[in-house]
Structures are given as C-alpha cells and as structure tokens.
Amino acid sequence: MHEIPKILIIDDEEIVRDSCIHILAKSDYKIVTARDGAEGLEILEDFQPDLALVDLKMPGLSGYEVLEKIHEYDPTIVTIVITGFATVDAAVESMKKGTYDFLPKPFKPDELRLIVQRGLERRRMVIETITLRKEKELLREHFAAIVSHELKSPLGAVQQNLFVLADDLADKLTDEQKTMVERLQTRIKDMVTMINTWLRVISVDISKIREDFKPTSIDTIVTKAVGSVESHAIRKDIAIKHKLNPSLPQVSGNEGTLVEAITNILNNAVKYTRVGGKIEISTIKSNGSISINITDNGVGIDEEDIPHIFNDFYSGKARPEGERSSGVGLAITKRIIEAHDGTISVESTLGEGSAFSIQLPALEMTNNFIDPD
Ligand SMILES: Nc1ncnc2c1ncn2[C@@H]1O[C@H](COP(=O)(O)OP(=O)(O)OP(=O)(O)O)[C@@H](O)[C@H]1O
Ligand SMILES: [Mg+2]
CATH class of the missing domain: 1.10.287 (Helix Hairpins)
Incomplete structure (x- = not known):
C-alpha cells in the first residue's frame, strides 16, 4: 500500500471523472483518470493504483473486461464499479469477478468518499495479511x-x-x-x-510434496499406517478395526506423507484411548472424493481445545500419562492433507470419543494406475 493512496478512475463521462476528482480532492490521494478501458489499462502498470473506480458501461472495452484485466494484473487492487444502470444483476455479475463494491450513478459525495475509504482500508488489510504471511x-x-x-x-x-x-x-x-x-x-x-x-x-514443504504425486491406493496407505501403530495398540489392548476396500478409486498423492498423516491420527487415537478401547477405520467414496474416517472411544477432546488442535505446537487438555506430547502431529497432518487438496475435520464428545474425517479428491477409475507388483 502506498503512503499516499493511489486511485485510478476509468469512466467515459468527463463530468463523472471531474466530480470524482472534486469530491476526493480534500483527502490526500493521488488520482489519475482514464477516458476508456484501454487507456485505463495502459496507465495501470505505470501508476500501480491501490484502488480503481471503473464505469461498467463504456465504449470499446466493457467495464467487465477492464475489471477482469485489473484483477489478472494484480488481484490485490480494490475495484469499485460505478454504473448508471444500477441493477442487482450488474452488481452481482461484477462482484463475481472480484469487485469489492458497487456505486450507482448518480451518487452523493459522501457515498463516494465512504466507499473509497472502505475500499482503501480493505486494500491495507489485504497487503498486511500478505506481508504477515x-x-x-x-x-x-x-x-x-x-x-x-x-x-x-x-x-x-x-x-x-x-x-x-x-x-x-x-x-x-x-x-x-x-x-x-x-x-x-x-x-x-x-x-x-x-x-x-x-x-x-x-x-513440511507443500510444494515439494506436490512434486512427487502418483496414483496412490488408500488401502495401502491405511494398512501401512495401521502397521506402524499396531504394537502400541497391542500394548494397550486396543482393537483396531479396519476393513479393506479394494473397489475404492486411487488418489493422486505422495504415499509417504499420506501414511504419516494417517499415522498421526491413529497414534492419537491409541494415545488418547483407555486400555481395552476400540478404534475403527472406514473408507468410502462419495461425490468424487474419498473419506477416511477414524473413530475412537477414547477420552474425547474438550470443546475449548477443538478449534486449536490443528495448530502448530498445540497440546490439548487430554494428557496421557507417560506419553510424549509435542502438539505437532495434527498440524503436520493438516498441512499434508491440504497439500493433497483435501480437508480434515473432527467431531468429539468428552468422555465418549473422537471421530476424525479426511476427504481427498478421488482419481477417476479410468486413470487408475495398475501397479505391476
Ligand atoms: N483422538 C483423540 N482423542 C482425544 N484427544 C485428541 C485426539 N487427537 C488429538 N487430541 C487432542 O489434540 C491435541 C493435538 O494433537 P496433536 O496430535 O497435534 O498433538 P499431540 O498428540 O499432543 O502431540 P504429538 O506432536 O506428539 O502428536 C492433543 O494434545 C490432544 O489434546
Ligand atoms: Mg499426536
């Protein structure tokens, strides 16, 4: 965001351009105007505006095309549509293209001032978020x-x-x-x-995980993950019920990290379940995605902990005796699942148990990779 905010006004009506300049003159803005879309887009790169006011109906390039080009060039530029034919349809259409707000002509000076102020505030927040990230x-x-x-x-x-x-x-x-x-x-x-x-x-570098995607079998992943927690479960006399589902489509993924993700959830299920407990894993296909559901009848997760358990280094109130708890297992799992364009969620009742659910996009059956081994 520039120290003095920069505003680009693209409108074919001279009177609108002049009145915008006049209304905004009292504020400390740098303002440049353009008579049509083509001229506006030419100025864009040199001027680098924070906010653009764009007329929807102009000769030559339409306002919609101009908005699209501005967002393509820099999605953080806040755009506001000015239009003479103030219909809801036009507003919805321009909002769909990422426009921040809508100003019907004729507008009162205060309406313009307010919408510009709010738009610039929005731009400031977007830039700050990007910088923080x-x-x-x-x-x-x-x-x-x-x-x-x-x-x-x-x-x-x-x-x-x-x-x-x-x-x-x-x-x-x-x-x-x-x-x-x-x-x-x-x-x-x-x-x-x-x-x-x-x-x-x-x-856990998401772009690196993505470089190595291959058609991968969910049965293989779950079987390997179960294998790595089995001895721990046996020691606690916890039964792990897992039925293979060979008819499931594969997913495009990185086997090693997916096994790690499921293992983390299973490790928790074993760790936070009492001696003699039960863990169940089911896998199903629905609407183009595969769900992997892992439920336990363990100690459950406190309601206050639930919003935070996927954060780095967050350990909840449930602390099993004699077991390590670094608070990173689920954070790593979430990052891995999101790298696979998947989602993870949890439902839990204190004292009754927890259910973790992972959704991963399924590969089409025709794309299935048949492993020669
Ligand atoms: N199945 C579960 N049952 C009850 N609580 C759970 C379960 N899974 C996770 N939790 C809660 O969520 C918290 C975060 O889990 P996470 O796996 O990220 O860390 P952790 O198990 O504490 O440590 P580690 O890094 O060793 O896995 C746990 O501390 C625990 O309080
Ligand atoms: Mg854990």
Whole structure:
C-alpha cells in the first residue's frame, strides 16, 4: 500500500471523472483518470493504483473486461464499479469477478468518499495479511536453519563424545556415576528427538510434496499406517478395526506423507484411548472424493481445545500419562492433507470419543494406475 493512496478512475463521462476528482480532492490521494478501458489499462502498470473506480458501461472495452484485466494484473487492487444502470444483476455479475463494491450513478459525495475509504482500508488489510504471511514463511525458514545448525549439530557432537567417554570410562565409573551418564544420554536423546520434531513441522514443504504425486491406493496407505501403530495398540489392548476396500478409486498423492498423516491420527487415537478401547477405520467414496474416517472411544477432546488442535505446537487438555506430547502431529497432518487438496475435520464428545474425517479428491477409475507388483 502506498503512503499516499493511489486511485485510478476509468469512466467515459468527463463530468463523472471531474466530480470524482472534486469530491476526493480534500483527502490526500493521488488520482489519475482514464477516458476508456484501454487507456485505463495502459496507465495501470505505470501508476500501480491501490484502488480503481471503473464505469461498467463504456465504449470499446466493457467495464467487465477492464475489471477482469485489473484483477489478472494484480488481484490485490480494490475495484469499485460505478454504473448508471444500477441493477442487482450488474452488481452481482461484477462482484463475481472480484469487485469489492458497487456505486450507482448518480451518487452523493459522501457515498463516494465512504466507499473509497472502505475500499482503501480493505486494500491495507489485504497487503498486511500478505506481508504477515511472507514474514511467517521467512521466520519458519530462519527457525529451521537456526534449529538445525545452531542446536542440532552441536548437540549431536555432545551426544557422540558422551558415547565415546562412557565407553572409555566403562570400567572406571562407579555405579552412581554410570547412572548419571545414562541420565545425561537420555536427556540429550530427548532433546535431539524434540529438535527433529520441530524440524519436521517446519520442513513440511507443500510444494515439494506436490512434486512427487502418483496414483496412490488408500488401502495401502491405511494398512501401512495401521502397521506402524499396531504394537502400541497391542500394548494397550486396543482393537483396531479396519476393513479393506479394494473397489475404492486411487488418489493422486505422495504415499509417504499420506501414511504419516494417517499415522498421526491413529497414534492419537491409541494415545488418547483407555486400555481395552476400540478404534475403527472406514473408507468410502462419495461425490468424487474419498473419506477416511477414524473413530475412537477414547477420552474425547474438550470443546475449548477443538478449534486449536490443528495448530502448530498445540497440546490439548487430554494428557496421557507417560506419553510424549509435542502438539505437532495434527498440524503436520493438516498441512499434508491440504497439500493433497483435501480437508480434515473432527467431531468429539468428552468422555465418549473422537471421530476424525479426511476427504481427498478421488482419481477417476479410468486413470487408475495398475501397479505391476
Ligand atoms: N483422538 C483423540 N482423542 C482425544 N484427544 C485428541 C485426539 N487427537 C488429538 N487430541 C487432542 O489434540 C491435541 C493435538 O494433537 P496433536 O496430535 O497435534 O498433538 P499431540 O498428540 O499432543 O502431540 P504429538 O506432536 O506428539 O502428536 C492433543 O494434545 C490432544 O489434546
Ligand atoms: Mg499426536
């Protein structure tokens, strides 16, 4: 957003252009006008407006075409339509093309001032959001670099030296000293695990996941995910019911990360379900997408926690004894599912259990990839 907001007025009627300039003159704006769409579009690149007022009915290029071109050039430019034939249809049509608001002619000075002010406020917010998003991305990258170089490498060296030292001194240490060294090794191992978890959150790179998409079987993904939590479930005497569904279409995806996403949900289901509990996984196709539903009869999620459980580093009130809880599993899962153009949602009742549902776009049956193995 420019310090002095820039406004482009495109209208074939001189009287409208002049009255807009006159009405807006008291505010600190830079205003440029154009007599038709072609002239307006020519000015666009040089002028870089924050807001454009566009007449819908002009000779030559229509207002609709001009709006489309402006949005194509820079979707953050706020556009406001001015029109003599103020019909709801015209308003709806221009709004569909991303127009911010609508001003019927003739308009009162205050109406124009207000709509421009609101439009510029909107532009400010959009620019701020984009800047914040970029900053967050940069922060993420910097954090990853700091964590890996400044923390992980030296810690790895300490861990290595400690191994060597413990080995060299094995005969000389008292039992008490040995216990101390073991404690040190455990603490350092935990820290390395924690750093690796952080790095995993930061390094789930959506564009990289997308580069590697292949037709992938949901049955394979779920089977692999179940396999990785099975021993944990057996230890807690939790039954995992999963019926294969070979008639399901495949999805276009990255098998490794999809297995990771489902594993995270299953890990939670096991972690937050009491001994002797039950987990059920079902997969169905509906309306061009595949749903993977994972339900448990565990402790359930507190209503206050539900809006936050997919956020980075958020752990809810449910804290199982003796189990690690970094609060990143579902954040990673959500990012992976969204990279696959899918969605994830949850329903849960405290004390009764939780149901996670993932929707992924199905590949058409004709596109199915037949794995020669
Ligand atoms: N099936 C579930 N039943 C009850 N609570 C759950 C369930 N799944 C998630 N939660 C709640 O959501 C929170 C966030 O889950 P998430 O998997 O992101 O983190 P976590 O399990 O705490 O840690 P980790 O990073 O080790 O997975 C959990 O702390 C827990 O409170
Ligand atoms: Mg988890």
